Amino acid sequence: MRRKQAEPAEFEGQADPALQGPLQQYVGYALRRAQLAVFQDVIATLADVDLRPAQFSVLILVDANPGIVQSHASASLGIQKANFVPLLTELERRGLIDRVAVDGRTNGLFLTRKGRATLKRANALHTVHHARVDAIIGTENREQLIEICLKLAELAR
Amino acid sequence: MRRKQAEPAEFEGQADPALQGPLQQYVGYALRRAQLAVFQDVIATLADVDLRPAQFSVLILVDANPGIVQSHASASLGIQKANFVPLLTELERRGLIDRVAVDGRTNGLFLTRKGRATLKRANALHTVHHARVDAIIGTENREQLIEICLKLAELAR
DNA sequence: TATTGTTATACTCTATAACTATA
């Protein structure tokens, strides 16, 4: 399992002088560093329920959209349908979701009772992470960050 | 080579109804989607000079800090020293950087003439990407986004 | 004929452990 990212350079509480260059002004670089840090915190937070971010996102999506079909779910999450298969297979193996045949080629997704219980625990844990994020940047900044990120995601269309 | 990410779900210009759930409020999820989209755009933009984002960041860092030693450079970029080795080896193989022994166990990093020329081309290409980002979110939002991301990166410490 | 789910495969990124040569 992945545990931590590379230690950031330490300079007695100062910002790393090597990073005062143009890199600090690049959106992609800032996003990468922030995303890695946040994911690291989420991974550590959800370790108790043994859920990775991608697995957590599937449970959330299926909980909010019972019966959603695989192809729709994977497209919504921006995951290739081919990569979605082993993800679901593992969640099904653990008894957290069910694949229910809608017709001969389509599966609807549902949380099992155990899946709902696990998600409930995961949500409680995630609240702690969420509070940690808000403590660092504030609620207002969080909401603005998300708004900006959603606009940037349009670049992928 | 990686070319594109999964197609986002399309709903005749509407937002994907399956994503109106709690996922939209999570910083980690928003950051991941935005980072993937921005990186995809950077990768496509820099394809002409055959540089991946990580390679580009190394050239920028070494250009701004000639002679920086490997361990410092990798820590500054948040890359494990073990993973930094093949990255540098490839850049050296392509004649873009030089590893110069400082003492028996330490390498200082320098751009070659070709490395500087390639970086110059890459920067010119990157300007186009940068303009695309600003066109979507605006300069002010970009600056605020970066500020917030840097604060979030503190989570990793 | 197009779509859904699947298998196979490969590349990138990130991580750890252990080694060597040197300071």
Added chain:
DNA sequence: TATAGTTATAGAGTATAACAATA
């Protein structure tokens, strides 16, 4: 004894292509 660079290896994540079964 600690550090810099390296090698080996493994696990995620993401990408493509091709296939069978079904609509």
